[in-house]
Amino acid sequence: MLVRKYMKTHVYSIHATQTIAEAARLFVDKHIGALPVIDQDNRLLGIVYDFNLIEIGMPDFTRLLSHFEFLHDLGALEMTNPDAAELHRPVAAIMHPAVTVDETDSILLAAALLHKNSLNDLPVVDNQNRLVGIVSHVDISTAIMKDWLNE
Amino acid sequence: MIVQILAMLLFLLCLGIILLGKSHRTVVAWVGAVLMVILGKLFGVYDETRAIASIDFNTLGLLLGMMVLMALFEPTGFIEFLAIWVAKLSRGRPVRLLVLLGTVTTIASMFLDNVTTVVLIAPVTILICELVGLNPMLFLVAEAVLSNTGGASTLVGDPPNVLVASAAGFTFLDFLVYSMPIIFFCWIAALWILGRFTRKDMGRKARKESSLEALNPREVLREPLAARKVLLVTGLAVLIFLFEEKLGMRPALVALGAAGLGLVWVRPDLDETLKRIPWDILLFFTGLFALIGGLEAVGVMEIAAGWIKGLANLPVVVAGVLMLWITALLSAVVDNIPITIAIIPVLESLGRMGMDTQPLWWALVLGAGLGGNGTIIGATANVVVSSLSEKTRTPITSVYWMKRGFPVMLVTCAVATIVYVIGFTWVFR
Numbered sequence: 001m002l003v004r005k006y007m008k009t010h011v012y013s014i015h016a017t018q019t020i021a022e023a024a025r026l027f028v029d030k031h032i033g034a035l036p037v038i039d040q041d042n043r044l045l046g047i048v049y050d051f052n053l054i055e056i057g058m059p060d061f062t063r064l065l066s067h068f069e070f071l072h073d074l075g076a077l078e079m080t081n082p083d084a085a086e087l088h089r090p091v092a093a094i095m096h097p098a099v100t101v102d103e104t105d106s107i108l109l110a111a112a113l114l115h116k117n118s119l120n121d122l123p124v125v126d127n128q129n130r131l132v133g134i135v136s137h138v139d140i141s142t143a144i145m146k147d148w149l150n151e
Numbered sequence: 152m153i154v155q156i157l158a159m160l161l162f163l164l165c166l167g168i169i170l171l172g173k174s175h176r177t178v179v180a181w182v183g184a185v186l187m188v189i190l191g192k193l194f195g196v197y198d199e200t201r202a203i204a205s206i207d208f209n210t211l212g213l214l215l216g217m218m219v220l221m222a223l224f225e226p227t228g229f230i231e232f233l234a235i236w237v238a239k240l241s242r243g244r245p246v247r248l249l250v251l252l253g254t255v256t257t258i259a260s261m262f263l264d265n266v267t268t269v270v271l272i273a274p275v276t277i278l279i280c281e282l283v284g285l286n287p288m289l290f291l292v293a294e295a296v297l298s299n300t301g302g303a304s305t306l307v308g309d310p311p312n313v314l315v316a317s318a319a320g321f322t323f324l325d326f327l328v329y330s331m332p333i334i335f336f337c338w339i340a341a342l343w344i345l346g347r348f349t350r351k352d353m354g355r356k357a358r359k360e361s362s363l364e365a366l367n368p369r370e371v372l373r374e375p376l377a378a379r380k381v382l383l384v385t386g387l388a389v390l391i392f393l394f395e396e397k398l399g400m401r402p403a404l405v406a407l408g409a410a411g412l413g414l415v416w417v418r419p420d421l422d423e424t425l426k427r428i429p430w431d432i433l434l435f436f437t438g439l440f441a442l443i444g445g446l447e448a449v450g451v452m453e454i455a456a457g458w459i460k461g462l463a464n465l466p467v468v469v470a471g472v473l474m475l476w477i478t479a480l481l482s483a484v485v486d487n488i489p490i491t492i493a494i495i496p497v498l499e500s501l502g503r504m505g506m507d508t509q510p511l512w513w514a515l516v517l518g519a520g521l522g523g524n525g526t527i528i529g530a531t532a533n534v535v536v537s538s539l540s541e542k543t544r545t546p547i548t549s550v551y552w553m554k555r556g557f558p559v560m561l562v563t564c565a566v567a568t569i570v571y572v573i574g575f576t577w578v579f580r
Contacts, residue, residue: 059278059281060277060281060287060542060543060544061274061275061277061278061281063542064273064274064277064278064539064542064543065274065275065278067228067231067371067373068278069370070235070366070367070370070371071278071365071366072365
């Protein structure tokens with residue numbers, strides 16, 4: 001069972017020089033959770049997940065306290081919306097190195113990588129590191145379970 | 152003579168490396184101790200047996216016992232509970248919030264070490280400040296400063312105090328009699344000046360007070376039962392510390408006994424508890440004792456005493472004030488532990504020449520404790536709060552510390568000088 005068979009080949013991606021605001025626009029319009037960052041040759045440079053953007057507006061204490069379950073009502077703590085300058089930085093400033101799979105890798109490997117890194121989506125690359133697809137945890141886990149049920 | 156010079160050079164080299172921060176002080180003390188033993192063996196004046204004999208196991212036991220209690224206390228959430236509780240009491244008024252959080256910090260740092268205290272209270276302070284819409288910078292500086300101040304008041308509050316107690320033979324009770332009253336006045340002065348800064352920077356008004364109402368301090372207390380047990384055991388230990396001389400008990404037995412009782416009663420995950428113990432400090436002290444033992448064995452102390460004979464002719468209170476300010480200014484620019492280590496042999500030498508050094512030891516405690524407030528790098532607690540603040544939108548800069556921390560150092564040292572002079576001229580004589 002190879003990743004190639006289960007991946008989505010129509011991938012929304014963004015260029016490293018585009019802005020955080022443009023990334024936010026894509027997340028909202030396409031209702032996606034991950035956005036691979038590429039260069040002009042379609043080579044994968046990194047990835048931004050939805051929570052990388054959300055982080056920009058998070059209160060400081062969330063980075064410092066290990067326990068804050070007691071804050072039931074965050075109403076008073078409105079999120080500080082990032083200002084225009086923040087939103088016009090390039091996505092390269094907040095992207096992370098991507099965990100990837102090769103299109104010829106096994107989907108079990110993809111499942112293990114997703115689980116180990118607590119991710120929801122994995123970009124799929126070819127042997128030239130060009131972006132060729134993306135697989136989500138739902139794509140992979142349902143494929144594996146279908147196999148159990150002999151469907 | 153050659154061996155004395157070599158031993159002295161080795162000691163100064165170790166001190167220099169620690170001061171420059173080129174290598175971890177634990178590694179320096181470790182390697183220094185080994186080299187000292189080798190040097191001593193070559194000249195037949197110091198060896199493994201004598202090195203082990205010069206390790207003060209009473210001090211190590213005391214430290215380890217208190218560290219275990221601390222490690223049991225940390226995960227209970229008690230400090231965070233107190234912080235949220237007083238934040239509600241303050242109704243979001245800046246000066247009131249600063250005084251209350253500062254009081255919690257000071258009291259905690261009398262029993263916990265300064266770094267643990269700020270590591271526990273600083274993040275929840277940032278939370279409180281974000282909830283009520285205040286800039287946390289001044290609160291964080293205040294907490295580091297007040298933690299250093301509170302730490303100077305008890306034997307277990309700060310590692311330099313443990314070193315001084317070991318060298319001068321001071322008990323827990325001695326610290327309560329001599330150090331705590333002087334620190335009390337310094338603490339009032341520190342709160343006063345920090346309060347003025349708060350009023351100047353943030354005004355008197357309550358901010359978004361309503362956001363504090365939804366908080367329930369009880370939910371912050373993660374392990375109420377364990378917190379109660381550790382507090383009881385610590386209270387018992389403090390009570391026994393007060394009567395240790397009458398009971399004929401050494402501090403190590405009291406602290407290790409309390410820690411043992413805590414472990415039996417709380418039944419924590421032992422691996423997790425032991426991970427929270429700062430082993431590097433224990434190893435550092437072990438190496439240091441063996442290193443200084445070598446200095447004493449080869450007779451360096453006698454030579455050093457010759458150089459500073461002049462000091463013995465000064466009136467003791469004058470020498471004390473001098474000691475307080477020199478230590479304070481030095482520990483404003485470097486960590487107070489190496490400063491204390493460097494001064495201990497000097498005071499021991501003066502003592503051997505027949506000078507009454509007891510007031511000087513207290514001057515050392517006060518200077519080492521209060522001097523660290525002066526700069527962003529003056530004490531480990533300062534470094535810790537400023538590196539925490541770097542993860543916020545308003546990081547503390549060294550310039551900011553000069554504006555807000557340095558005045559506190561000057562005022563507290565001035566108050567300490569006045570109370571010290573009065574105390575050692577009339578009250579403690």
